Amino acid sequence: MNKKLIISDLSLDFGKDKNNRKILSNINFDLEESEIGCILGPSGCGKTSLLRAIAGFENIISGTILKDGVCISNSLENISVQNRKMGMVFQDYALFPNMDIKSNIAFGLKGMTKADKEARVNYLLKLVNLDKHKDKYPHELSGGEQQRVALIRALAPSPEIILLDEPFSNIDADIKEDLVTDVRVLLKELSITSIIVTHDQYEAFNIADKVAIMNNGKIEQIGNAYDIYHKPVNKFVADFIGLGVFVPIVKNENGIFETPLGLLDKNKFHKDEMKYKNLEMLLRPDDIIHNDESSTKAIVIEKQFRGAEFLYKLLYNDKYPLLCYAPSHHDHRIGESIGIELEIEHYVIFEK
Amino acid sequence: MVPFIFLASSIFIPFNDNWHHIAENVLLDYFVNSLSLAIGVGFCTFIIGTTTAWLTSVYDFPFRKIISWLLLMPLAMPAYIIAITYVGIIDSTSFLPDIRNLFGAIIMISLVLYPYVYILARGAFLEQSKELHENSQILGASQFQIFLKVSIPMARPAIILGVTLAAMEALADFGTVEFLGVPTFTTGIFRTWFGMNDTVTATQMATLLLSIVFIFVFIEQQSRKKVRYSENIKTQSKLNYRITSKKNNFFIAVICIFPIAFGFIIPFLQLIYWSIFISNESWDSDFFSIVNDTLLLAFLASIIITIISLLITYIKRFSPKSITNKFMQIITLGYAIPGPVVAIAVLIPFAALDNYINQILVVKFNFSLGLIFSGTFFILIFAYCIRFLTVSSRTISSGLESISLATDDAAKSLGASTKNILIKIHFPMLKTSLLTSFLIVFIDVMKELPLTSILRPFNFNTLSVKAFELASDEKIADASNAAIMIVLAGIIPVILITKNILGKRNKV
Secondary structure (H helix, E strand, O other): OOEEEEEEEEEEOOOOOOOOOOOEEEEEEEEEOOOEEEEEOOOOOOHHHHHHHHHOOOOOOEEEEEEOOEEEEOOOOEOOHHHOOEEEEOOOOOOOOOOOHHHHHHOOOOOOOHHHHHHHHHHHHHHOOOHHHOOOOHHHOOHHHHHHHHHHHHHOOOOOEEEEEOOOOOOOHHHHHHHHHHHHHHHHHOOOEEEEEEOOHHHHHHHOOEEEEEEOOEEEEEEOHHHHHHOOOOHHHHHHOOOOEEEEEEEOOOOOEEEOOEEOOHHHOOOHHHHOOOEEEEEOHHHEEEOOOOOOEEEEEEEEEOOOEEEEEEEEOOOEEEEEEEEOOOOOOOOOEEEEEEOOOOOOEEEO | OHHHHHHHHHHHOOOOHHHHHHHHHOHHHHHHHHHHHHHHHHHHHHHHHHHHHHHHHHEOOOOHHHHHHHOOHHHHOOHHHHHHHHHHHHHOOOOOOOOOOHHHHHHHHHHHHHHHHHHHHHHHHHHOEHHHHHHHHHOOOOHHHHHHHHHHHHOHHHHHHHHHHHHHHHHHOOHHHHHHOOOOHHHHHHHHHHHOOOHHHHHHHHHHHHHHHHHHHHHHHHHHHHHHHHHHOOOOOEOOOOEOOHHHHHHHHHHHHHHHHHHHHHHHHHHHHHHHHHOOOOOOHHHHHHHHHHHHHHHHHHHHHHHHHHHHHHHHHHOOOOHHHHHHHHHHHHHHOOHHHHHHHHHHHHHHHHHHHHHHHHHHHOOOOOOOOOOOHHHHHHHHHHHHHHHHHHHHHHHHHOOOHHHHHHHHHOOOOHHHHHHHHHHHHHHHHHHHHHHHHHHHHHHOOHHHHHHOOOOOOOHHHHHHHHHHOOOOHHHHHHHHHHHHHHHHHHHHHHHHHHHHHHHO
């Protein structure tokens, strides 16, 4: 077993809830050494609580958390936060406002000579290009700079795992993309095992090796970005990730499945999917191709200009809404009827 | 807490003759006077406070910045001192109306308490969004209409809070009404207790007063919640426009200078004049020994109270739902309880305890310790705790709230022990609030009158008691030295408050 972190059957509640509602139930998740994991879910789904349980701030009611095969949390025992060798970056960074940047970073350094501490602080500051700010105070820095300070402060004592709670939520959109990439590069360079909690799927897809989708205190799916987008295991994941619409599937008199847009290939079905009666299919905007020649027509009801392409919201056969990306030189009016055709790589089918 | 259970239990003691006498003859007077005083002060502080707040936050006029600061100065003037001064001024002239009546008391107290309303209303006005005001103008509202229909309603929670605070302080006032000869609950309690020597009736009256006070406390706490609520709404841009109209500039400045002149400058200059030209009291060693005693007492009390508040606030932080915390919330209601009521509530049980202990000692060992609690600094400081713990713990808890819980978590995740968190993070961040709490209590103790005069050890004097005694003996001018010292000390927290407000503004 060379897993860095294993969480099994973890449950958590805050005790005082009237309905004895669990904040987290039966969480299973693991990470390899130096893997970057992401917990992605809507707000209030319990993702921050999970992170805090891993950090040791919350006591779990059942299950175990193993680090390097050693139990650090179960229902009876909790290794204290201070002894877990984990670093954490908080949502609003929680920099100590009474200390300058270098003291903030040096705060967690123990058992080192003064010179060693200084060298470590300077090394980390250089790593994120903040060396000229070391004598400033947190409030004198911009949001992005504060975030980087929080990150290297957490990294300073060389933790074995680093936990990041919504690290990019206070960052302006225009610099966020670069920052997400920078952080990934940095974490990979230091080859440190990391967990990031976020509600932003693009952040999750860009930074993580492995994404866990969480809803209502449960993990719905674990996988890489491609699988989660193209092979969602349930309707929640399909809905939460990316754009898409659902169309009904019916079995015609010849025993062939069809959607309002055409017949389906039986070979692309899973066996158990064919047993159910009421099925529906997820159609992503990239499953529907705009083609002026096509005889299948749909009416444009909304459109969004996205630079290189348009996102068209269409209405097919007066009752089925569809989404379709088209290159932006295909500029159609609202109300116009345009040609479309289906091109589906994987079928994503759920019972209604 | 025990003192107040004791107080409340007094209603179960049968009413005696004195009670019946008081109930038939003067109780209604006390009731009407106390209530009129509270309402009158509430009304006057509302008018003066909101008007000056509005003028200084919307209009631009000469010396606006210094005037908006000076408007806080009357806070440094205890009400009984301003009353003493004006009685002195009026007595030396022949054409001014007498203020030794209810109306005079209302004016005197309002002149020094309007800054409560002023600070809170001004804060609320400045938070209001610029867009809202501009929108009202586009819709055709005049400045006065905006004031009445937009600004005041929006600032209502803050204004109500200020007005209730002023009304409560008026209800608790002892020195002013005693000096001006207005019979109210506080003076009535005092008279029944020491004049008629009837502790039972005095206690029952105290309980009655306390129940009236709690109505105000309720209103105050409700409005405090709303203030918090309205502060949560983030406005797009702060009200920072200034109207300049040359025609009215001078007029507006004059309106704003009025309360400063009457609430601070005139009485203060009068005190200085007396001190230099009239006073028979010299700045001799007797006087300085009183100064010394006052400072020592204030120092001791503020250290103790600040430490207790610190403990309370930490209990609140680490176990927000514990019973201790609920208990603490009740304890910190003390600021609303009038001095004579606190005095009676602490003196009676401690005197009983002293008697009890001495009886046992006499019976068992045939010797007596004398007074252990009552008549010593212990009971005085205990009473100060009840009275001033609120101010102090609010100051400290607002300081502690600015340290987010995430900060603690961050320190823990970096391996810091609880002790280290306290020493390296909390203490440096709390330093200012601790100092503020210390200073505010220090000055409050210096100014405090009824508690000190009832509970002080024999032959112990403070500046406030000395000033009041001299003034009551018709030696008003002689009281000026002590009064000047108190006012000068009172200016310190005013400066602190302004710095605090300005500091907050700069951060935003």
